[in-house]
Amino acid sequence: MLNLILFGPPGAGKGTQSEKIIAKYNLIHLSTGDLLRSEIQAGSALGLRAKTLMDKGILVPDEVVIGMIDNKLREHHDAAGFIFDGFPRTVTQAEALDALLATYQESISVMIALVVDDQELLTRLLNRGKTSGRPDDQNETLISKRIQEYNLKTTPVADYYDAQGKFIAVKGIGEIESIFEEITDTISQLTQA
Incomplete structure (x- = not known):
């Protein structure tokens, strides 16, 4: 099973590349934002708990998110693999994800980080x-804050997987197809090993 974390700051091209990876390798996309929305819509116990917290402006705790990921793993137990999007964002979340996957005799295969300079x-x-309508993509100060936040908080997660020999950096600047080719070369080396 191929379990991939696609990592990178806002604007690195994760959305574009994850769509291509999902299509090529038939992976299940696990976006924590999508999971939260679908569990809330389904009215599940985890979704109701998450909604109550979100309505109060409180971040959804890691154990709730891990529970939602666990539901998806069970639901798609025969999948070719998973691509994790937006999770893990902290070392604590990475450790919890590793522990969860271990209960299924699985692990993260690789973390691929799209590296793009801040400018x-x-x-x-x-x-x-200009086209997304997202206010957080229209304010230079806000964008700089998001990039800084990413650099401060998620670098330790990259270090965590690097210590396991599972971290690969891919240059995220250039033609979309060239970047995708480098990602697939990385994945091919893993699956042949």
Whole structure:
């Protein structure tokens, strides 16, 4: 089973590349935002708990998110693999994810990080803001804060997987197809090993 974390700051191209990866490898996309919305819509116990917290402006605790991921793993036990999007964002979440996967005799295969310099991210997000309608992509100060937040909080997660020999950095600047080719080369090396 191929279990992949696609990592990178806002504007790195994760959405574009994850769609291509999902299509090529027939992976199940696990986006924590999507999971939260679908569990709330389904009215599940975890969804109701998450909604109560979110309505109070409280972040959904890791154990709730892990529970939702566990539901998806059970639901798709025969999947070719999973691509994790937006999770883990902290070392604590990475440890919880590893523990959960271990209960299924699985593990993260690789974390692929799209590396893009801050100035390029700023340019991309401002351009995306012209068409996306997202206010957080239209404010340069807010974008800089998001990038800084990513750099501060998620770098330890990359270090965590690097210590396991599961971290690969891919240059996220260039043609979409060239970046995708580098990602698939990385995945091919894993699956042949």
